[in-house]
Amino acid sequence: MxxxxxxxxxxxxxxxxxxxxxxxxxxxxxxxxxxxxxxxxxxxxxxxxxxxxxxxxxxxxxxxxxxxxxxxxxxxxxxxxxxxxxxxxxxxxxxxxxxxxxxxxxxxxxxxPHRITIAGSELDGVHYLRTLADCDALRERLQAGGRVVVVGAGWIGSEFAASARQGGLEVTVIDPNSLPLEHIFGAEIGTFYRDVHRDHGVELVLGDGVEVFEGERAVSRVRTTTGSVIECDFAVVGIGxxxxxxxxxxxxxxxxxxxxxxxxxxxxxxxxxxxxxxxxxxxxxxxxxxxxxxxxxxxxxxxxxxxxxLGEPVSYDHIPYFFSDQYDVGMEYSGHAPEWDEVVFRGDPADGEFMAFWLHDRRVVAGMNVNVWDVNEHVQTLIRSRQPIDLAALEDRDTSLDSLVSEPTTQR
Ligand SMILES: Cc1cc2nc3c(=O)[nH]c(=O)nc-3n(C[C@H](O)[C@H](O)[C@H](O)COP(=O)(O)OP(=O)(O)OC[C@H]3O[C@@H](n4cnc5c(N)ncnc54)[C@H](O)[C@@H]3O)c2cc1C
Structure with a gap:
């Protein structure tokens, strides 16, 4: 060896x-x-x-x-x-x-990152965010302040928008979907994140796309497919x-x-x-x-x-997990939910602290905790159990998540 x-x-x-x-x-x-x-x-x-x-x-x-x-x-x-x-x-x-x-x-x-191929995409000031070098260039932009157009309300766009607002910039986010992060979470959580960004002063241009970046040498305007014109000092593209x-x-x-x-x-x-x-x-x-x-x-x-x-027996079966921080909203999500029938809440999103569960045939396929901590393992236990869940108990904050599973399974 x-x-x-x-x-x-x-x-x-x-x-x-x-x-x-x-x-x-x-x-x-x-x-x-x-x-x-x-x-x-x-x-x-x-x-x-x-x-x-x-x-x-x-x-x-x-x-x-x-x-x-x-x-x-x-x-x-x-x-x-x-x-x-x-x-x-x-x-x-x-x-x-x-x-x-x-x-x-x-x-x-x-x-x-997917590159955007519309007219003007080669102009200075059209940024992507994948590498430390990309980030260093954007840190300078944030320090300079001004107006930024964010293309795409997925993870990169949403988190960048939050950081730019926290830095005092004027931020406009453009996305063809009707809600941020909608393609991942659906309408309920998309609405929650839309409101979070609006409450922090982000202008959301939803159901619209970027048609062209305009400017002399550097981008100074974005024209959307519905004809809106948004002035900007730079743009950040986060389209997957x-x-x-x-x-x-x-x-x-x-x-x-x-x-x-x-x-x-x-x-x-x-x-x-x-x-x-x-x-x-x-x-x-x-x-x-x-x-x-x-x-x-x-x-x-x-x-x-x-x-x-090394030739050892391996069977990689981690439940997918990710986290995101936007403003004072920290969240964790576990699971894999290409489809679901309903979303059940434990707590009220309006309070800023809640959990959401995506169910398929009354089984939890994914769960999210927002400003609620140390619950992720329990969410994964629910997912691994594949058991039909009592919805009233799932919604009830006083019922422990583990008690919803008759024989808790452990992660291998
Ligand atoms: C800005 C940003 C924020 C993120 N935030 C979160 C978050 O909050 N939560 C979360 O869960 N995930 C987040 N992610 C996603 C997470 O960072 C990625 O899932 C993770 O980086 C994947 O790691 P990786 O090692 O598979 O690949 P990568 O990080 O993509 O790295 C691959 C590396 O391989 C190198 N490479 C490629 N081809 C070659 C080659 N032919 N020769 C030599 N080198 C090569 C590349 O240069 C690169 O350095 C974020 C991603 C970005 C960009």
Whole structure:
């Protein structure tokens, strides 16, 4: 084992945590962690939150302390892009011509923002937010103040809008849906977030799209599909991300909205694994493939992939989980709910502290807690139980969530 080389492509959360886990598990061979970005691995959630606002230091964004990689003999290659993967030769090639042979390979190449292709999108001042460099540019914008148009009321758009308002900017959010985050949560929670943003002074232009960015050299106006004109000093586009598939695709590895992996996180390519935003993994609990674009999935799936690379039995079955902070509204969401019949509330959203549950056939498929804490494990227990739930008890704040499940299941 000790002569083996394990290569990880993508030096972000999934890749860095996989490298850490290989060492924790006692792997003594060579570990190469190759990343296209200049920074050592960092976390992206602060980039729409405290780091963006200037409330947290840059150091707080990094996955590991400086020196971690040297101390653990992880060869971290930054500014290094893998341009080709040859699965027959078990070899990766970098943009600078270097080649590395591997015994096991982990693809943790993540996702990249969809680019907007309308007229004017090449103007200065049209920003995206995925990397620390993107965030640094936007921090300067926030410091300068003024007016910003946010294109897209999904996670990035909503969190950026909140931070920009907190920084005192005038913020307009444009989205073709009728409510923020509606495609994920439906109308009830979409309405809640719409009101939160309105109450904080965000102008919401919903049911409308951006037709064109206008300006001389830099964007200074946005024209919408219904003909509204919104003046701005800059714009931020958050219209979703796409998994980075090119390496896998060119290598003949099976992809379908992500790199297809089994529950052991193994791809169709020999000795090649995938984890994080890029992986569409077979999920044993859902008996279906799912791809999760959230931090905790990258955090947990990277280490799981490390164990699979070591030949250990792995069955990755974490219930998807994510969190979001907007203004003073902190929330956690667990579950996977492509469809549901009803949404049940425990507490009143108008009070700003509540839980919401998405049910299918009276079974909880997802749950959210807003400014209510230490309940996430109980939500996951409800989901894992798959039991029909007494709705009155679910709504009742005085009934413990665990008591709704006759035989609580534990997470494997
Ligand atoms: C601004 C922002 C805020 C977020 N906030 C939250 C939040 O509040 N809660 C939450 O749950 N999730 C949040 N997320 C999502 C979370 O950050 C992602 O799910 C997570 O970053 C995924 O990690 P990853 O390691 O799979 O991939 P990524 O973070 O996408 O990293 C992939 C890395 O691989 C590198 N790479 C790609 N191709 C190559 C190549 N060929 N060669 C070398 N390197 C390559 C890329 O440069 C990149 O550094 C947020 C994301 C963003 C952008």
């Amino acid at each position: 000790s002569e083996q080389t394990f290569v990880i492509v993508g030096a972000s959360v999934a890749g860095a945590k996989a490298a850490e886990e290989l060492r924790s598990a006692g792997f003594e061979g060579r570990v190469l962690l190759i990343g296209a970005e200049s920074e050592r691995p960092y976390e992206r959630p602060p980039l729409t939150k405290d780091y963006l606002r200037g409330d947290a230091p840059r150091e707080k964004t990094f996955v590991h302390e400086p020196g971690f990689y040297e101390q653990h003999q992880v060869e971290l290659e930054t500014d290094a892009t893998v341009t080709a993967l040859d699965v027959a030769q078990s070899r990766v090639t970098l943009a600078d011509g270097r080649m590395f042979d591997y015994d096991r390979l982990l693809l943790a190449t993540g996702a990249e 991300v796409a998994p980075r598939l090119k390496l896998a695709l060119d290598a003949g590895i099976k992809v379908k909205d992500g790199i297809v992996v089994d529950e052991k996180l193994q791809t169709s390519g020999p000795a090649v694994f995938a984890a994080g935003d890029v992986a569409r993994a077979w999920h044993p609990f859902y008996d279906a493939p799912i791809r999760v674009e959230h931090w905790s999935n990258a955090l947990n799936q990277g280490p799981a992939a490390a164990h699979a690379m």
